[in-house]
Amino acid sequence: MEDAAGFHSWFAGRSAAHRYRITPTPLHDLDGWYTDSATGDVRHRSGRFFSIEGLRFEPAAPDAPAWTQPIIRQPETGILGVLLKRFDGVPHLLMQAKMEPGNITTLQLSPTVQATFSNYTRVHRGAAVRYIDHFLTPGAADRVHYDALQSEQGSWFLGKRNRNIVVETTADVPVHEDFCWVPRPVMAELLRVDNLVNMDSRTVLAGLPDEVTGDGSGEAPLPGRASEQPLHDTATLLHWFTGAKMRHRSERTTIPLRRVGGWHRDDRRGEIAHEAGRYFRIIGVDVEADSREVPSWSQPMLAPAGRGVIAFVSKEIRGERHLLVQARAEAGTFDVAEIGPSVQCNPGNLAESARRPPYLDAVLAARPEQVLFDTVHSEEGGRFYHAENRYLVVDGTDIPLDVPEDYTWMTVRQLTRAGRIGNLVDVEARTLLACVRTLPGHGASR
Amino acid sequence: MEDAAGFHSWFAGRSAAHRYRITPTPLHDLDGWYTDSATGDVRHRSGRFFSIEGLRFEPAAPDAPAWTQPIIRQPETGILGVLLKRFDGVPHLLMQAKMEPGNITTLQLSPTVQATFSNYTRVHRGAAVRYIDHFLTPGAADRVHYDALQSEQGSWFLGKRNRNIVVETTADVPVHEDFCWVPRPVMAELLRVDNLVNMDSRTVLAGLPDEVTGDGSGEAPLPGRASEQPLHDTATLLHWFTGAKMRHRSERTTIPLRRVGGWHRDDRRGEIAHEAGRYFRIIGVDVEADSREVPSWSQPMLAPAGRGVIAFVSKEIRGERHLLVQARAEAGTFDVAEIGPSVQCNPGNLAESARRPPYLDAVLAARPEQVLFDTVHSEEGGRFYHAENRYLVVDGTDIPLDVPEDYTWMTVRQLTRAGRIGNLVDVEARTLLACVRTLPGHGASR
DSSP: OOSHHHHHHHHHHHHHHOOEEEEEEOGGGOTTEEEOTTTOOEEETTSOSOEEEEEEEEESSTTSOOEEEEEEEOOOOEEEEEEEEEETTEEEEEEEEEEOTTOTTSEEEEOSEEEOHHHHTTTTOOOOOTTTHHHHSOOTTEEEEEEEEEEOOTTTBSSOEEEEEEEEEOSOOOOOTTEEEEEHHHHHHHTTSTTTBOHHHHHHHTTSOSOBOTTSSOBOOOOOGGGOOOSSOHHHHHHHHHHHHHHTOEEEEEEOGGGOTTEEEETTTTEEEETTSOSEEEEEEEEEESSSSSSEEEEEEEEESSOEEEEEEEEEETTEEEEEEEEEOOTTOTTSOEEEOSEEEOGGGSOTTSOOOTTHHHHHTOOGGGEEEEEEEEOOTTTBSSOEEEEEEEEOTTSOSOOOTTEEEEEHHHHHHHHHHSSSBOHHHHHHHHHHTTSTTTOSOO | OOSHHHHHHHHHHHHHHOOEEEEEEOGGGOTTEEEOTTTOOEEETTSOSOEEEEEEEEESSTTSOOEEEEEEEOOOOEEEEEEEEEETTEEEEEEEEEEOTTOTTSEEEEOSEEEOHHHHTTTTOOOOOTTHHHHHSOOTTEEEEEEEEEEOOTTTBSSOEEEEEEEEEOSOOOOOTTEEEEEHHHHHHHTTSTTTBOHHHHHHHTTSOSOBOTTSSOBOOOOOGGGOOOSSOHHHHHHHHHHHHHHTOEEEEEEOGGGOTTEEEETTTTEEEETTSOSEEEEEEEEEESSSSSSEEEEEEEEESSOEEEEEEEEEETTEEEEEEEEEOOTTOTTSOEEEOSEEEOGGGSOTTSOOOTTHHHHHTOOGGGEEEEEEEEOOTTTBSSOEEEEEEEEOTTSOSOOOTTEEEEEHHHHHHHHHHSSSBOHHHHHHHHHHTTSTTTOSOO
């Protein structure tokens, strides 16, 4: 498989080879799950996997309102791993055609390994996770390029993290029929296809090495500092970020789900919803699949209301591409705030009287020649049901350098390096960064 | 004040100018504090400042034992700030002679600003904190070199953090009589004096810029990558650290202090102690001072049992000084594990049957010519009573490169850079790093 046409042919074959059935089911009918009668929390009978609970969020800033909301609590840390190997000097990524119950298109392109802790320790009593050894116990033929604990959606998960790993191997790797070596240049094309490359893939791709040289020596040396002209140096960015963490600090308390105000459980439909229909619903699904570790199961899912907008404003400053980023504090953020994209919002969730988020209208009004990237991608189909966002990169030549205090400008390379450390860059920014790094003039390698 | 003699003359003058009285007092007699009758927790009547509670720590690893212990809970984030200014091209640090009730010598050298959130928002109704504006609202003459949320003692505090800041100013700065501009080369000498430079100063000094050039352009450019020859690259170190976080993950739960096993409250002495006399006691003190924001107060303190050993093994590898570091998970560590020194232990706390920590005996048995640094420093005198540790740097030419899985080698510069990010390097490693960076061949600048 050397080009996108070859990929699509293989992928269509995988879609035809498997059968799946996803059936929405009331929460009270979900096999293996129960609602705690005292708290209203939704839990698995084994006590494992995840639960739906309530959260109270109280900002320390005196003028910021407190709120309560349902939230997914999943203390386990899973693994998202991409295996990389060079063929004729070209880096290829081992990707997987994988069904997730929340996917609009059912099958999407997943990383080599996408496994919860329950999966890879085989609590499900399913099959062993393929290729997991390259990530859990890298051998002499394996080289780790990227390994970080990374947050996922802070407005839906309480402090959830997954381990993101990229391993380059020189070992022979048997390729199972649901897997495929995708050349890195082809991956750049696939990222432009709606709802194809799943969230778990995108977050790992954000951490790919800048450039893989053909001589086997690994990552090319970064150009010397003199060749990069960031608007802000590292100390200035860390000062900005620490200041934002101080401003946004908060008290968070888990509370019984039934005590979350403004939300109700509809016992007839068997779901949990917001009284104005905003934000999301908690629903149940029954799943039948012939290609998963376990052939059938039931689970709750979070179904967002409508499609969000996730966008970077990109601007050339001092001859270097910069991205407008914001420090975002969400209810479930692991450590107060992380670095998010220029715009991250679901316009349908805004009350009519609400202030529009900065830069949202500028992004939505961009002229066609300003739009550098515009693709609809899905969020994680294992927890989120039909969760789509429009991912945009917009040239912001007209956007002033002077920005509100929660915003700043970072070069693509500064954001990429920050993203490799873990828990500094949020999942929306990371998955869009994976796309940004394929744009002309925005690659970390030049 | 241009040399160490001038400093000591000024410091002796400050010691003579103030009067203090610290009186150990039973916890039940402490003004403003009470013991919760249901839980046994020790709290301030205002609900602020800090509390002494119980903690249950359950490692996820199946062979690791769980335990309970008393712990200090202080959710507020204070500020530790050092103001830097060049005189005739020489960087000087504005330091403060400050009394803390737990100090053995009462007066130690503090940062320009050492203030709890209650201090600088004036909950104490004390005087305004001097120089705080340079750190809270840096002006045009101020440049921030370092700004990070940093952890403090993970075995004594539950997730406590302070904001560490270094600001360089070109503004005129009026110098109050308790403050003094210390030339950076003199500070290197003062760090070799027992119990003089306090913990809060040392942790901030660890983040000083590598080299301050004389031409006003700020930090000198880092030498190109080719000039540094680390044993492990950044990706390998992050892989090691993430692996350690996975191995050491745990469940932590605050519990009533009276349910902490193996500890008891001695009602006659009015203190809380471990049944074998190990670890620490919680005691009370009454304080009278003529130089603090508030002239008298009472508070609980943690009094450690005996003196600990904190050491780096230093080894030249590939022509570059490396430090042996370990990933340490302590009860109160903010995020599972941080990077600690080669040895961090209180030998008196080891049960006779306990395994000796790796490298402890090698450090204690070092020949005189191997000992590069050996000074007794105090831990924070605002919470800890007479808490001393012996800080050592030992040349480890004989120590093998191959180390246990929780250990690795980092160059001084790699550790310095990691320390600037926040919550990656523990307070013991940071305060010793401030000393390491003054050693020949160990400076981040060469």
